[in-house]
Amino acid sequence: MMLEALREEVLEANLELVRRGLVLYTFGNASGIARESGLVVIKPSGVPYERMAASDLVITDMDGRVVEGDLKPSSDLATHLALYRAFDEIGGVVHTHSTHATSWAQACREIPCLGTTHADYFHGAIPVTEAMEAGDIESEYEWNTGQAIVRCLDGRDPLDMRAVLVAGHGPFCWGDSASDAAHVAVVLEEVARMALSAMAINVGVTPISDALRDKHFMRKRGPGAYYGQK
Amino acid sequence: MMLEALREEVLEANLELVRRGLVLYTFGNASGIARESGLVVIKPSGVPYERMAASDLVITDMDGRVVEGDLKPSSDLATHLALYRAFDEIGGVVHTHSTHATSWAQACREIPCLGTTHADYFHGAIPVTEAMEAGDIESEYEWNTGQAIVRCLDGRDPLDMRAVLVAGHGPFCWGDSASDAAHVAVVLEEVARMALSAMAINVGVTPISDALRDKHFMRKRGPGAYYGQK
Amino acid sequence: MMLEALREEVLEANLELVRRGLVLYTFGNASGIARESGLVVIKPSGVPYERMAASDLVITDMDGRVVEGDLKPSSDLATHLALYRAFDEIGGVVHTHSTHATSWAQACREIPCLGTTHADYFHGAIPVTEAMEAGDIESEYEWNTGQAIVRCLDGRDPLDMRAVLVAGHGPFCWGDSASDAAHVAVVLEEVARMALSAMAINVGVTPISDALRDKHFMRKRGPGAYYGQK
Amino acid sequence: MMLEALREEVLEANLELVRRGLVLYTFGNASGIARESGLVVIKPSGVPYERMAASDLVITDMDGRVVEGDLKPSSDLATHLALYRAFDEIGGVVHTHSTHATSWAQACREIPCLGTTHADYFHGAIPVTEAMEAGDIESEYEWNTGQAIVRCLDGRDPLDMRAVLVAGHGPFCWGDSASDAAHVAVVLEEVARMALSAMAINVGVTPISDALRDKHFMRKRGPGAYYGQK
Numbered sequence: 001m002m003l004e005a006l007r008e009e010v011l012e013a014n015l016e017l018v019r020r021g022l023v024l025y026t027f028g029n030a031s032g033i034a035r036e037s038g039l040v041v042i043k044p045s046g047v048p049y050e051r052m053a054a055s056d057l058v059i060t061d062m063d064g065r066v067v068e069g070d071l072k073p074s075s076d077l078a079t080h081l082a083l084y085r086a087f088d089e090i091g092g093v094v095h096t097h098s099t100h101a102t103s104w105a106q107a108c109r110e111i112p113c114l115g116t117t118h119a120d121y122f123h124g125a126i127p128v129t130e131a132m133e134a135g136d137i138e139s140e141y142e143w144n145t146g147q148a149i150v151r152c153l154d155g156r157d158p159l160d161m162r163a164v165l166v167a168g169h170g171p172f173c174w175g176d177s178a179s180d181a182a183h184v185a186v187v188l189e190e191v192a193r194m195a196l197s198a199m200a201i202n203v204g205v206t207p208i209s210d211a212l213r214d215k216h217f218m219r220k221r222g223p224g225a226y227y228g229q230k
Numbered sequence: 231m232m233l234e235a236l237r238e239e240v241l242e243a244n245l246e247l248v249r250r251g252l253v254l255y256t257f258g259n260a261s262g263i264a265r266e267s268g269l270v271v272i273k274p275s276g277v278p279y280e281r282m283a284a285s286d287l288v289i290t291d292m293d294g295r296v297v298e299g300d301l302k303p304s305s306d307l308a309t310h311l312a313l314y315r316a317f318d319e320i321g322g323v324v325h326t327h328s329t330h331a332t333s334w335a336q337a338c339r340e341i342p343c344l345g346t347t348h349a350d351y352f353h354g355a356i357p358v359t360e361a362m363e364a365g366d367i368e369s370e371y372e373w374n375t376g377q378a379i380v381r382c383l384d385g386r387d388p389l390d391m392r393a394v395l396v397a398g399h400g401p402f403c404w405g406d407s408a409s410d411a412a413h414v415a416v417v418l419e420e421v422a423r424m425a426l427s428a429m430a431i432n433v434g435v436t437p438i439s440d441a442l443r444d445k446h447f448m449r450k451r452g453p454g455a456y457y458g459q460k
Numbered sequence: 461m462m463l464e465a466l467r468e469e470v471l472e473a474n475l476e477l478v479r480r481g482l483v484l485y486t487f488g489n490a491s492g493i494a495r496e497s498g499l500v501v502i503k504p505s506g507v508p509y510e511r512m513a514a515s516d517l518v519i520t521d522m523d524g525r526v527v528e529g530d531l532k533p534s535s536d537l538a539t540h541l542a543l544y545r546a547f548d549e550i551g552g553v554v555h556t557h558s559t560h561a562t563s564w565a566q567a568c569r570e571i572p573c574l575g576t577t578h579a580d581y582f583h584g585a586i587p588v589t590e591a592m593e594a595g596d597i598e599s600e601y602e603w604n605t606g607q608a609i610v611r612c613l614d615g616r617d618p619l620d621m622r623a624v625l626v627a628g629h630g631p632f633c634w635g636d637s638a639s640d641a642a643h644v645a646v647v648l649e650e651v652a653r654m655a656l657s658a659m660a661i662n663v664g665v666t667p668i669s670d671a672l673r674d675k676h677f678m679r680k681r682g683p684g685a686y687y688g689q690k
Numbered sequence: 691m692m693l694e695a696l697r698e699e700v701l702e703a704n705l706e707l708v709r710r711g712l713v714l715y716t717f718g719n720a721s722g723i724a725r726e727s728g729l730v731v732i733k734p735s736g737v738p739y740e741r742m743a744a745s746d747l748v749i750t751d752m753d754g755r756v757v758e759g760d761l762k763p764s765s766d767l768a769t770h771l772a773l774y775r776a777f778d779e780i781g782g783v784v785h786t787h788s789t790h791a792t793s794w795a796q797a798c799r800e801i802p803c804l805g806t807t808h809a810d811y812f813h814g815a816i817p818v819t820e821a822m823e824a825g826d827i828e829s830e831y832e833w834n835t836g837q838a839i840v841r842c843l844d845g846r847d848p849l850d851m852r853a854v855l856v857a858g859h860g861p862f863c864w865g866d867s868a869s870d871a872a873h874v875a876v877v878l879e880e881v882a883r884m885a886l887s888a889m890a891i892n893v894g895v896t897p898i899s900d901a902l903r904d905k906h907f908m909r910k911r912g913p914g915a916y917y918g919q920k
Contacts, residue, residue, distance in 0.1 A: 024880055025873065026918070027807070046918025075909065075917045097807045099880065103887035106805040107895050115336040116399045117257070117327045134901040141905055168898040169806045183255065190254055190329065196891055197333035201426055205337050208398040211364040215371055219305065227305045228256075228276025345566040346629045347487070347557045413485065420484055420559065427563035431656055435567050438628040441594040445601055449535065457535045458486075458506025575796040576859045577717070577787045643715065650714055650789065657793035661886055665797050668858040671824040675831055679765065687765045688716075688736025 003039065003059065006032050006178075010041040010092075011054045013178035017096055018049045020186045028096040029074040032178035033084050035091070038062045041178075042080060044071035075142065082146020083174055087158040092178030094185045097170045100192035101185075104128070105165035111195050113207045118191045119216035120227075121162070121184060125207070126191075127152050128165040145169070159221075163188050233269065233289065236262050236408075240271040240322075241284045243408035247326055248279045250416045258326040259304040262408035263314050265321070268292045271408075272310060274301035305372065312376020313404055317388040322408030324415045327400045330422035331415075334358070335395035341421060343437045344428050348421045349446035350457075351392070351414060355437070356421075357382050358395040375399070389451070393418050463499065463519065466492050466638075470501040470552075471514045473638035477556055478509045480646045488556040489534040492638035493544050495551070498522045501638075502540060504531035535602065542606020543634060547618040552638030554645045557630045560652035561645075564588070565625035571655050573667045578651045579676035580687075581622070581644060585667070586651075587612050588625040605629070619681070623648050693729065693749065696722050696868075700731040700782075701744045703868035707786055708739045710876045718786040719764040722868035723774050725781070728752045731868075732770060734761035765832065772836020773864060777848040782868030784875045787860045790882035791875075794818070795855035801881060803897045804888050808881045809906035810917075811852070811874060815897070816881075817842050818855040835859070849911075853878050 013030035017023045026049070031042035040060050047056060058069035062084065064077055074080075080093045096102075104111050104126075111126040113119055129148040136144035149164045149172055162184045163173040171188055175181040198205050207213070220227045243260040247253045256279070261272035270290050277286060288299035292314065294307055304310075310323045326332075334341050334356075341356040343349055359378040366374035379394045379402055392414045393403040401418055405411040428435050437443070450457045473490040477483045486509070491502035500520050507516060518529035522544065524537055534540075540553045556562075564571050564586075571586040573579055589608040596604035609624045609632055622644045623633040631648055635641040658665050667673070680687045703720040707713045716739070721732035730750050737746055748759035752774065754767055764770075770783045786792075794801050794816075801816040803809055819838040826834035839854045839862055852874045853863040861878055865871040888895050897903070910917045 024876065044919070072919055097880075099884055100887060102805060102807060103884045104891055106884060106888035107892035109892050114398065115332060117332060131899065132902065134899065137899070137901045137905045168804065168902055186254065190327075194329055194333045194336060196887060197330060197426060198336035200430065200890065201334055202337035202339050209361065209364065209367075211367045212362065212398055215367045229274070229302055344628065345562060347562060416484065420557075424559055424563045424566060427560060427656060428566035430660065431564055432567035432569050439591065439594065439597075441597045442592065442628055445597050459504070459532055574858065575792060577792060646714065650787075654789055654793045654796060657790060657886060658796035660890065661794055662797035662799050669821065669824065669827075671827045672822065672858055675827045689734070689762055 003034060003037075003041070006034055006041050007054045007057050007059075010043070010057055010178045011052065013092065013094065013182040014043050014049060014052065016179070016182040017094070017185065020189075022096045022098040022185060022189055023049065024097070028094070028098075029076055029080075030092065030094045030178050030182055031074070031077075031080045032092045033090075039067060040077075040080065040084065042077055043074045044069070045073060045075050047071065076145075078140070078142035079146040079149070079172065082143055083149065083172070086146070086150040087174065089157070089159050090174040090181075091176050092174060092181035094173045094178070094181040095170065096173075096185050096189075098185065098189040098192075100196060101165065101188050102170040103196065104192050105170045106168060108167045110165070111192055112205075113213055114195050114198050114205060115208060116212065116216045117187070117194065119208065119213040120220050121187050121191070123160040123217045124213065126163050126165060126171075126188065127161070129167045131167050160217075233264060233267075233271070236264055236271050237284045237287050237289075240273070240287055240408045241282065243322065243324065243412040244273050244279060244282065246409070246412040247324065247415065250419075252326045252328040252415060252419055253279065254327070258324070258328075259306055259310075260322065260324045260408050260412055261304070261307075261310045262322045263320075269297060270307075270310065270314065272307055273304045274299070275303060275305050277301065306375075308370070308372035309376040309379070309402065312373055313379065313402070316376070316380040317404065319387070319389050320404040320411075321406050322404060322411035324403045324408070324411040325400065326403075326415050326419070328415065328419040328422075330426060331395065331418050332400040333426065334422050335400050336398060338397045340395070341425050343443055344425050344435055345438060346442065346446045347417070347424065349438065349443040350450050351417050352421070353390040353447045354443065356393050356395060356418065357391070359397050361397050390447075463494060463497075463501070466494055466501050467514045467517050467519075470503070470517055470638045471512065473552065473554065473642040474503050474509060474512065476639070476642040477554065477645065480649075482556045482558040482645060482649055483509065484557070488554070488558075489536055489540075490552065490554045490638050490642055491534070491537075491540045492552045493550075499527060500537075500540065500544065502537055503534045504529070505533060505535050507531065536605075538600070538602035539606040539609070539632065542603055543609065543632070546606070546610040547634065549617070549619050550634040550641075551636050552634060552641035554633045554638070554641040555630065556633075556645050556649075558645065558649040558652075560656060561625065561648050562630040563656065564652050565630050566628055568627045570625070571652055572665075573673055574655050574658050574665055575668060576672065576676040577647070577654065579668065579673040580680050581647050581651070583620040583677045584673065586623050586625060586648065587621070589627045591627050620677075693724060693727075693731070696724055696731050697744045697747050697749075700733070700747055700868045701742065703782065703784065703872040704733050704739060704742065706869070706872040707784065707875065710879075712786045712788040712875060712879055713739065714787070718784070718788075719766055719770075720782065720784045720868050720872055721764070721767075721770045722782045723780075729757060730767075730770065730774065732767055733764050734759070735763060735765050737761065766835075768830070768832035769836040769839070769862065772833055773839060773862070776836070776840040777864065779847070779849050780864040780871075781866050782864060782871035784863045784868070784871040785860065786863075786875050786879075788875065788879040788882075790886060791855065791878050792860040793886065794882050795860050796858060798857045800855070801885050802895075803903055804885050804895055805898060806902065806906045807877070807884065809898065809903040810910050811877050811881070813850040813907045814903065816853050816855060816878065817851070819857045821857050850907075
């Protein structure tokens with residue numbers, strides 16, 4: 001993908017977070033990667049979404065060196081880079097503090113797979129990381145956050161589980177592309193909201209059967225997928 | 231009803247779900263049936279509502295064969311067909327993953343009739359299906375979902391109870407027409423939301439009396455109905 | 461007040477309910493009374509707010525006979541009339557099924573006075589009626605609903621307590637005028653929402669002191685009121 | 691800062707509260723201070739935000755005497771003045787009855803620091819005042835409210851903790867400027883909402899570690915801050 005197209009897609013992914021009510025002020029960030037060149041396009045740090053242009057986005061290499069752009073990259077850049085390094089399959093990363101997904105992260109609880117909305121996107125419970133050690137916070141914090149996410153995924157296919165909750169912090173999501181990652185972040189917020197309500201209705205609620213979970217996940221993502229066009 | 235008019239009505243019913251905040255991205259679907267010809271107009275699968283035109287809708291016969299349209303029909307088509315076959319009285323079907331109705335479905339709990347908002351539209355608790363067997367999920371899943379709904383209604387007049395919650399999934403609604411079904415889906419979401427809040431306020435809340443339930447249901451739908459004009 | 465001006469004010473009060481998200485479809489209704497002529501202007505039954513014009517409003521006398529207008533008045537007219545007859549001080553009545561106030565009504569619980577937002581408008585807990593007897597439901601239901609509200613107020617000054625929750629149904633509010641009643645309905649919804657959240661945070665939450673309640677109520681409504689201009 | 695610029699900033703801070711859904715009708719108020727002249731610009735009492743112009747704002751001295759403006763200042767003026775007198779570092783004050791922050795105030799519970807969204811802005815739990823004594827309510831109520839806030843902060847740097855919940859009432863926030871105070875009020879509302887949800891998910895939720903709290907607070911506000919541009 002040409003860098004200009006990637007730049008536009010990453011801008012659009014960032015703006016999608018605003019349109020869907022996932023971010024407040026300068027919270028959150030989206031990035032995308034051009035795998036052939038190893039370049040990452042990411043939101044600048046602390047810039048209001050309302051006046052963000054494609055030209056404000058920052059381009060870095062996979063070591064976080066700025067290659068293009070006058071602004072500082074998102075302070076969460078190192079977390080994005082850790083994910084791009086660990087997960088070859090992914091093309092975009094999104095981080096938000098969206099209300100309900102963040103509430104689960106703060107509660108240090110995985111989001112159980114209570115319904116087909118969840119299973120349409122995520123193959124099982126959304127995992128939550130362990131609390132980070134003081135040492136990992138004090139130095140290389142953002143990079144270590146990425147490592148905590150990678151450990152939490154524990155070798156699973158990152159496209160089967162496109163989100164992890166960072167304990168006491170909030171969700172990181174990813175996908176085929178920046179726009180896919182943003183889409184996942186939006187659905188995660190809704191899944192988190194419904195899981196909270198379902199538990200409030202029935203404290204003993206249990207996950208759906210493996211059969212139902214697999215059916216819905218595969219209907220959209222498996223080799224025999226039949227949801228959508230073509 | 232002419233097919234073109236039905237096409238417009240079904241488009242409008244789909245868009246009503248967006249306007250009322252019941253659907254995210256491509257979630258949900260509405261259909262309508264022309265009983266004289268046995269043709270069903272339904273939303274195409276996985277197409278964003280924002281760019282959906284009446285001409286994108288798909289027309290099928292009651293066996294699900296596409297009669298008109300270039301796109302694939304909603305993957306939930308077979309559920310709609312099962313309902314049209316079982317319930318002669320209905321003219322439209324709507325399925326959503328709306329937040330609160332879906333939360334009740336995920337909690338596998340019927341929505342008790344706690345107030346007159348509920349009773350104005352639904353004659354008693356909104357039932358929830360049994361969890362589906364693995365075999366019914368693996369093969370003919372969408373058709374079997376429809377059968378689970380029909381079993382759950384247990385011979386009742388489908389116009390007395392125009393909604394069922396599919397356990398671990400979400401609500402299916404129906405009515406005289408596609409627009410009526412969409413209207414029911416919107417009210418169901420609000421009823422589901424208020425029932426959750428009422429239970430949070432008073433965990434021992436009980437349904438309203440049969441007399442109050444019947445009064446409100448009949449005021450709008452019974453032979454002596456006196457709500458509305460004419 | 462001239463009837464035309466009252467008609468405009470009642471239309472505006474009805475539309476305020478829509479703007480503030482208190483009503484869905486044709487739910488709810490607002491009316492106003494011209495005390496000198498004993499004429500009541502009220503929303504027509506079952507007409508969507510979006511296409512309601514001042515000329516659609518219905519004018520009745522205090523026995524509910526239509527004096528002007530081609531449409532049927534709100535089916536809740538008799539409840540409004542019962543309140544106008546019992547409470548000489550009031551000039552407007554509003555009924556909604558707003559989410560949180562209705563949830564308290566469905567929970568059959570009064571809303572305790574937990575904060576100054578509440579006390580700024582209501583002098584103490586918002587009372588809830590007793591459940592209605594079957595006989596009172598079967599015949600003259602709407603009039604009897606009004607009587608239940610009047611009994612529930614138990615001789616208090618209706619301008620000290622401008623709302624009652626009808627058990628299993630929803631709130632009725634009133635005030636100096638139709639616009640005042642609509643304003644009260646909007647604030648009641650917010651007060652109901654905050655009381656639910658406060659209880660969720662602290663199940664043992666207690667009402668504010670009488671001193672604080674009186675201070676805030678009097679700051680806005682008492683003889684020494686000093687809130688607002690002039 | 692020139693008074694005209696301050697006037698514009700205070701207007702903008704008031705309007706920000708509306709845009710973010712923190713205020714209903716005439717609830718809430720924002721002010722700013724010109725420290726060199728000791729003049730305070732504040733919202734007028736009970737004027738709807740929709741028709742508020744910069745020229746409607748009231749300018750007073752630090753004893754509350756109106757220096758400029760035809761309208762009465764906010765009835766909470768004395769609380770603002772108490773905060774300006776006690777906290778030399780601050781340039782703006784905002785008071786709201788925003789839904790979730792007010793719910794915590796009504797519950798008389800401090801908001802624990804459950805996540806990094808919280809820690810990005812507030813260094814620890816948001817404290818709640820003691821209930822006010824009847825004597826402090828009956829006379830000089832608004833001034834005494836300010837004193838309760840000051841006592842509650844207990845000598846801490848007011849820029850480390852830019853908000854206090856007044857028990858049974860709602861939040862007061864402050865900051866470098868009126869716009870900073872409004873920004874804090876918006877974030878506080880979101881933090882309050884997420885804390886409630888986190889507790890609903892996990893009743894035994896505990897605050898994040900001191901290391902994580904300090905890391906995030908310092909990342910934005912400390913001497914080595916690296917969030918944002920420049």
